[in-house]
Amino acid sequence: MDAVNHYDAIVIGAGPAGLTAGIYLSRAKVRTLILNEGTVGGQMVLTHEIANYPGVENISGYQLSGIMKKQAINFGCDIRANISIKRLELNDLLKQVILSDGTVYTAYAIILSPGGRSRTLGVRGEDEFKGRGISYCATCDGDFFTDREIIVVGGGNSALEEAVSLTKYASKVTVIHQFDHFQAFEHAVEEAHKNPRIAFLMESAVTGFNGNEKIESVDIKNLKTGETSNFRTDGAFIFIGYVPNTEFLKGLVSLNKWGEIIVDSNMSTNIEGVYAAGDSTAKRYRQVTTAVGDGTIAALAASAYINDLKVKQKQPAEI
């Protein structure tokens, strides 16, 4: 066991769940390392404004993640960001995290909080026209579409709220959704329906993007009749939910059919000493506050597990 690369606990993922776990573990004097494949803060960083985080009237996701990171570091937590995980060994008492650069970290407990990412359509032209008419962020790119006609793909709260927000710029917004009804809350559906600049194309799916330097049209399939058509557009905003970043956990811990990590009320997975927290777990509500709660529970459970383990190791073996 390499003392330098050995920790009591390793947290994988530095969103609100992972950072909270890091804060709680480090404050409890549990030697902790947070490993993160992307930017510290996770999806929280991507939130322009958080107005319902208790105790904080208004803050950007970027600022809140910066504070959480500072808190964790101040309690002694080590953080390594933008790393790449090659392999995990979770079944032994001493768990291993092997990075692509060859570094091996060991720990008694692992907390998995890899979060999620925006779902993409996965159709022809989507990669090619990203940033050239296809966007996943209305507040970032809305102004490029002033007086243009655009489409919004999706039928949840994000899709309808962003469709309304995009009418500040676009002359016409057509919402394309695969079902005959929306999954969004009633008030969001109402807002969209009463906006004169918004049109709807239900039971339809985008099957491809066309253009030269930038997007010029999309191919649409009517899911009821099977008919395909070409729809002229200057831009496409895609809001079709999130997918958990759990591909690297397949075969290691129990996942449900959506790839979400299955946990109990202590955030324990099916592997002893392995916990999970945040958006990558199987649950209904995904908020910064729920991720923080998950991270707290996982940290407390992991801390108790590590303490028990250390006590047992000190006891003489039974004869």
Next chain:
Amino acid sequence: MLYTNLKHLESAADLKKAVSENENVMVICGRMGPMCIPVYGIAEELEDEYRHVKFYDMEFDNPEANIIRSLPEVRGFMGIPFTIYYKNGKVVKATSSIQTREQVTAILDKEFSTTVNA
């Protein structure tokens, strides 16, 4: 104002100076938004690893950033950040919208590879 740890370019003159004084330059022109922040984060992490490259950011809404917004290489771009790679004062690559660490390092390795003398 961009709250990053990268060196900031405040004017077109700053940019011209940076690309004239350094062989390899990467400039991320964006806002403090969801698509831009991850790219700043990647650049901050890569600064130590790619010491032969100078990393800068520039505020997209700064009128001086027109020097980037009007580049022929960004024609058709409709997503921030605009990330521009300069070698010996010339644009060798430009990307639009969010990029992954792998996408950024692939460009850095291709465009700014260091010459090894046999």
